[in-house]
Amino acid sequence: MRTRAGVLIAAGALAAGTVTVLPATPSASAANGPAPTPRPVARLAWTDCATKAYPKLQCATLKVPLDHDDPAGRTISLALTRVPHTAKAYQGPLLVNPGGPGGSGRGMAGYVAASLPAKVAAQYDVIGFDPRGVGKSEPALNCRPGHFAPVRPDSVPTDAESERIGVERAEVFARACGEKYADVLPHIDTVSTARDLDAIRAALGAPKINYLGYSYGTYLGAVYARLYPERVRRMALDSVVNPHGVWYEDNIAQDYAFDARQKDFTAWVARNDAAYRLGTDPAAVEAAWYRMREALRATPAGGKVGPGELEDTFLPGGYYNGYWPRLATAFAAYVNDKDAAPLVKAYEAFGAADSSAENGYSVYTSVQCRDAAWPRDWNVWHADNWDVHAKAPFSTWNNAWYNAPCAFWPVDSLTPPDVTNDDLPPVLILQATEDAATPFEGGIALHRMVGGSSLVVEEGGGNHGVTLAGNDCMDDHLVGYLSTGTVPRGAGGAEADAVCETLPEPTPAKATATRGSARDAGATLHGMLGQVR
Numbered sequence: 001m002r003t004r005a006g007v008l009i010a011a012g013a014l015a016a017g018t019v020t021v022l023p024a025t026p027s028a029s030a031a032n033g034p035a036p037t038p039r040p041v042a043r044l045a046w047t048d049c050a051t052k053a054y055p056k057l058q059c060a061t062l063k064v065p066l067d068h069d070d071p072a073g074r075t076i077s078l079a080l081t082r083v084p085h086t087a088k089a090y091q092g093p094l095l096v097n098p099g100g101p102g103g104s105g106r107g108m109a110g111y112v113a114a115s116l117p118a119k120v121a122a123q124y125d126v127i128g129f130d131p132r133g134v135g136k137s138e139p140a141l142n143c144r145p146g147h148f149a150p151v152r153p154d155s156v157p158t159d160a161e162s163e164r165i166g167v168e169r170a171e172v173f174a175r176a177c178g179e180k181y182a183d184v185l186p187h188i189d190t191v192s193t194a195r196d197l198d199a200i201r202a203a204l205g206a207p208k209i210n211y212l213g214y215s216y217g218t219y220l221g222a223v224y225a226r227l228y229p230e231r232v233r234r235m236a237l238d239s240v241v242n243p244h245g246v247w248y249e250d251n252i253a254q255d256y257a258f259d260a261r262q263k264d265f266t267a268w269v270a271r272n273d274a275a276y277r278l279g280t281d282p283a284a285v286e287a288a289w290y291r292m293r294e295a296l297r298a299t300p301a302g303g304k305v306g307p308g309e310l311e312d313t314f315l316p317g318g319y320y321n322g323y324w325p326r327l328a329t330a331f332a333a334y335v336n337d338k339d340a341a342p343l344v345k346a347y348e349a350f351g352a353a354d355s356s357a358e359n360g361y362s363v364y365t366s367v368q369c370r371d372a373a374w375p376r377d378w379n380v381w382h383a384d385n386w387d388v389h390a391k392a393p394f395s396t397w398n399n400a401w402y403n404a405p406c407a408f409w410p411v412d413s414l415t416p417p418d419v420t421n422d423d424l425p426p427v428l429i430l431q432a433t434e435d436a437a438t439p440f441e442g443g444i445a446l447h448r449m450v451g452g453s454s455l456v457v458e459e460g461g462g463n464h465g466v467t468l469a470g471n472d473c474m475d476d477h478l479v480g481y482l483s484t485g486t487v488p489r490g491a492g493g494a495e496a497d498a499v500c501e502t503l504p505e506p507t508p509a510k511a512t513a514t515r516g517s518a519r520d521a522g523a524t525l526h527g528m529l530g531q532v533r
Contacts, residue, residue, distance in 0.1 A: 064132075080129045111525065141359060141366060191227070208231050209233060222449075229421060304352075310343075311394070427450050447495070471500060
């Protein structure tokens with residue numbers, strides 16, 4: 001998982017797409033595709049819901065069928081947001097999704113509109129939405145409130161009995177979901193959500209959509225494009241799910257990648273020994289972290305932070321290195337000063353699960369368990385996770401328990417669609433080489449599956465979500481694409497079409513970043529990205 005992009009690209013050339021200027025009010029009659037459903041196409045009633053940060057934000061609600069194959073049946077509601085276009089040269093709606101599954105997207109519209117150059121944002125209606133089951137959409141799922149209440153059992157089983165307890169917790173969660181949402185769970189899946197996207201398109205009166213998806217949102221976009229290729233105008237996919245591994249194999253791949261990223265963190269701490277006093281040897285720093293974990297198993301910090309909560313706290317550092325200084329400060333205070341207070345505060349900032357996180361997790365499991373087959377024999381999980389843990393111990397069992405309800409899910413799994421696609425305009429794929437949540441192989445795989453796509457690589461980057469997060473080079477490619485449809489094209493059979501350098505490492509002095517911190521664009525974006533684990 002080390003240096004990759006450098007050997008992938010030769011001299012680049014640009015391939016320009018056409019600029020299609022749509023009418024200021026797109027006509028619904030311009031849409032192509034399947035015949036209208038019996039339910040009339042809804043029109044959206046936008047109301048002001050401005051915030052201090054996003055003064056132009058508007059909100060609306062859209063009713064969609066719970067079962068798209070029964071359009072006259074029960075409906076559910078989707079909560080939408082919009083920052084409307086202001087330019088005469090209108091390029092249509094830009095739907096944005098932060099991933100998950102289970103991530104709320106209502107805040108993304110304001111963030112994306114504010115982060116793009118004003119001239120570009122003005123040409124789009126930037127549309128955010130809470131997917132079915134999420135946030136302000138109704139019904140919003142919460143299968144088992146308090147499931148992540150501290151202190152949970154140690155994520156790494158110490159014997160057969162502790163593993164049995166973990167299995168029982170997973171069974172209880174799955175059973176609670178089935179009892180609470182028996183009529184809804186068969187329809188919480190990626191294909192249903194992709195069909196919701198098309199209902200949003202129809203309600204907007206747009207013949208085609210533009211789309212920017214992060215993380216799981218890349219898979220959602222790929223599924224939408226497979227179902228409705230003629231309705232895709234532009235599509236940018238940032239930090240790509242590997243379609244070949246949905247979802248069991250993708251989670252195994254994450255275990256290795258997050259362990260490597262944790263090693264990157266401890267190596268960074270070692271390079272900054274003057275600030276943290278944990279030693280200059282990365283292996284010794286890593287060993288100190290595992291000693292801290294063992295100590296917390298015996299005595300949880302503040303009665304809140306045991307081994308599982310410690311992993312929850314440090315996992316966000318695998319998504320975004322802007323959190324490293326604060327995590328390192330808490331780590332050093334605990335080890336050097338026997339002061340647990342900074343660690344407890346870090347847990348409260350990064351690891352604690354509120355009702356929003358419980359909702360996100362309920363939808364995460366509902367989508368992933370329904371989307372694709374998982375092993376139903378716990379012996380398979382037992383063998384696989386002990387094998388991986390032996391090589392990548394940082395979060396393997398934490399991730400196993402996060403996904404374990406899928407072994408007992410009360411609804412049968414679907415067969416994932418093949419997202420191979422040769423019927424699209426140029427799709428822009430953006431990927432960091434050391435991304436842990438969606439490893440680099442996913443970007444390569446989708447690039448090969450989507451004909452005419454363009455792959456832009458952040459060489460050496462380990463953050464999850466690489467556009468609108470401070471890397472001007474990556475942003476230039478996204479902005480150029482949204483402006484004109486232009487994508488880079490590599491020469492000489494290169495895999496990557498363009499390569500950008502990663503951002504500099506954080507410095508120890510910058511220890512203030514929290515999820516959604518207004519001081520840091522990267523932290524703001526990463527606070528919005530959904531719960532891919």
